[in-house]
Amino acid sequence: MARFRPADFPPYHLLDGDYTAAEREAKRKLERLYHHTRDKAWDGREVLGEALERHGGIQLPDHKREAIARIFSIILWGELxxxxxxxxxxxxxxxxxxxxxxxxxxxxxxxxxxxxxxxLLALGLPNLPPLEPFTREILRDVLEAESVAVKVVGMHLLVENVALTLFQLVAEGETEPVLSEILPFFERDEARHVGLGVMHLPEILKKISWLDALRLQAFQVKVTTFITWGTLNLRKDFHRIGVDPHEGMTRGLRYQQDVYGRVDPEHKSRGLYRPSSFLADLQSKTVGVLFPPKGEEISKWHSGLISVMGGMAKATAFAVNRVSSDGPGLSEPVLEEAAA
Ligand SMILES: [Fe+2]
Ligand SMILES: [Fe+2]
Structure with a gap:
């Protein structure tokens, strides 16, 4: 799992007859992902250009363009x-x-x-908003990690999962026709990337120590908590573009456990955080309180509680922003808009 050391180069064992036959048979599916990438590659300029032409550009009022920009800057920087x-x-x-x-x-x-x-540039906004602070922390953690396990769990199982859920919800709704048209192209590719995590992670997890397994589990709890706070920060933007945050969080958590089940169907791998039924129930109740289902009547105290939690998310976002930002961070008006 170490980076290639010049002293180990070239790795002649890769040409050993027995090794290649046994390994290649076991890894055939993984190799197929590479071939599918080549076979299913699409031209982004063509797909976006044709969609823009078909729909006469992006036809939306400014407040919706801004909401899309705030939410999809998560996707933009997540892609990078x-x-x-x-x-x-x-x-x-x-x-x-x-x-x-x-x-x-x-x-x-x-x-x-x-x-x-x-x-995002075709939205025609004077400035694109900076990245939502909780999301930025997650991406920085994954980028800075030395551990392959943290990188694969963080990116391939957690971040890709958020992207897939968002792509589906936006494509299913009526957010903006150009976006709805291009996102299925992204979604198909992302499913392959999750496949890389699902297929290769068991081998990575076999080799990690108990301490690293515990660190990895703590990291997953942090990411899930930060995704919840980030969604709370952007909840009004989600409503503005017709995406129900309740459905997003519920579907995202379900997909997360589904993908963990595919990596480790028998719950034997160390390092994957699988909440007990009590904690899973608590998690889904918390989602129900913070993000009430669309159309559900909520009491005044419930609405007040969401506002208080939203204020806490805003305050924490300020703290996260101040402590670790060396970039522009969220401006005051953007944060107020997002957390109001
Ligand atoms: Fe991607
Ligand atoms: Fe991806």
Whole structure:
């Protein structure tokens, strides 16, 4: 799992007859991800250009454009982070088949970043908003991690899962027709990237120590908590673009546990955080309180509680922003708008 050391180069064992036959048979599916990347590659300029032409550009009032920009800046910077992680994993993973899958991912993510950047610029806003602070912390953690396990769990199981959920909800709704048209292209590629995590993670987890497994579990709890706070920060923007945060959180958590089940169906791997039924129930009740289902009548105290929690998310976002930002961070008006 170490980075390639020049002293180990070239790795002649990769040409050993027995090794290649046994390994390649076991890793055939992983290698297939690389070939699918090549076969299913699409041209971002063409897909976005044709969608813009078909719909006569982006036809939306300014407040909706701003809401889309705030939410999809998460995707934009998430794509850049995923591009870096894919390239890092192509370097860090040992197996050629896993390296091939990671190389394919880096190729996809470069296209995703460029296409999303072109889409956000086509919104025609004078400035694109900075990244939501909780999301920024998650992406920085994954980028800064030395551990391959943290990178794969963080990016391939957690961040990709958020992106997939958001793509589906926006494509299903009536947010904006150009966006609804381009997102399924992203979604297909992201499913392959989750596949890399699902297929290769069991082998990575076999090799981590108990201490690293505990650290990895704590990291997953932190990411899930930060996703919840970030969603609370942006809840009004989600409503503005017709995405129900209740459905987003509920579906996202379900997908997360589904994907963990595919990595480790028998609950034997250390390092994956699987809440007990009591904690899972508490988690879903918390989601129900913070993000009431669309159309549900809520009492005054409940609405007041959400406002208080929203204020806490805002205050924590300020703290996170102040402590660790060396970039522009969220401006006061943007934060007020997002957390009001
Ligand atoms: Fe992507
Ligand atoms: Fe991805």
């Amino acid at each position: 982070a995923a591009w870096h992680i894919g390239a890092e994993l192509a370097h860090m993973l040992d197996d050629p088949e896993a390296k091939m899958a990671a190389t394919g991912q880096a190729f996809d993510e470069a296209r995703h970043f460029a296409t999303m950047r072109d889409y």
